[in-house]
Amino acid sequence: MYKKISYLFTSCLLAMMVTGCASQANKDPLESVNRGIYKFNDVADKAVLKPVATAYKNVAPTPVRLGVNNFFSNLGTLTNVLNNLLQFKFANAFSEAGRFVINSTFGIAGFIDVAGMDKVPVHKEDFGQTLGYWGVGPGAYLVLPIAGPSSVRDATGWFVDLSTTDPITYTHNIGQVRLHNQLRAAQFIDKRTELLDAKDLVDDASLDPYAFMRDAYLQRRASLVQDGLVPSELIKDEFFEDEKENKDAK
Template sequence: MNASRRTIARLVAPVLALALVAGCATPPPADDKEAVAEWEQVNDPLEPMNRAVFEFNLAADKYAIKPAAEGYRAVMPKFGRERVHNILSNLNSPLVFANDLLQGEADRAVQTFFRAMLNSTFGLAGFIDVATPAGIPPHEEDIGQTLAVWGVGEGPFLMLPIFGPSNPRDTVGLVAEMFADPFDLAMANIGREYISYARMGMTGLDKREDLLDTLDEIQRTSLDYYASLRSLYRQHRASEIKNGRGGGEKIPAPGLSRTKSGEELSQSAQ
């Protein structure tokens, strides 16, 4: 296990262990139906700990992550940021393809395959997204979604250090992806792990820059910023698991672990 993966495992493992214990937390008395319904809806028995982690994340974001994203936006024109996003998205294609197959989504797997082929060749290694204009739009799949399709329950809501909103199922998926990503494995085999580190950093920077204005607006208009992000994350993941079929709007999750379009998140929060 390389250094970056050991560090991430140390960050998430204690929080995940506590979440698994909290999964056995006692709900309100069964005769208090209103309290039970609210407890089940919120699904956050670890809320005091989660809020403490959230405060840590806010501090890290204020003093390090957000300034880096603002600097990235200031020095890199939109055209350049879009090219970086395209390359990062293309590098993630093997994982998306594998999860398409594991979920039995043959049509989506075919789309992912041809999208990756087009963008890797005619799109110059993903520098240009030629697949979307050709009628093959992008979609996201991950191991957490695959576990959900296989019937694994989400467990209680969980706030991870730095990575943000999650749950035990998605946290297991996140850690698994760190060891299963073909690109990272290839870089490790040839002794170029620093390229994987750079990719990880650029992925976080790309996601945070995309959500700069959106998260500022949600924080400004929310009575409880933590509760708003918790709700948005759970709605988004429910929709992703169903691939948008009968699962409500596609609401992106604010956080480094699962984040999509800032524009969509802004619209959903209004």
């Protein structure tokens, strides 16, 4: 327990130092690198990930896909509990703990969202949001290989969550490497299947999908950190200016 607390504290300090160095005037100082990774992700997605997700959607019946999605959502509840506690949202943390117990027992390991049927609300929180809650800025925008949009703060939070509250990680730690890989692959396919329609919409609706994805991600994360409120400086983002410049150039 002491090691985990020390690890969380060190991660917070690291995120504060790194994000403090990022210029607020330029939310995407690594744009050239990010665009390269974005293109790689796009090629990999169209060649492998999207076809696999599409095949899974076509082959697996809706109840099966819903059950798998519920299962992985239930595993994520542990992350929600801890980060609600770290943000002093004790009522939400208690609600999430109850949701986990109900779905893990009556919901058969989470495959059935019994808590959702009883209208128990979901309070999703991750360590990136926790850092933001305590004043850590997002830092530079990042595009991670395969994982996609992120930021210095959110990438740090993602790593902390994976290392501390993700049950799938623990299967690897106890030597169940094959089980870990199978669960992680299934989780990724489930997530990609959820985004099938959204990714097509971004590609079809935007002259610059990269800029659209970047600004949408940063606005959404700012909204999540502030519990639904988006700062005005993010609403007046650069995306529409980029779109206008692209139109004028044609």
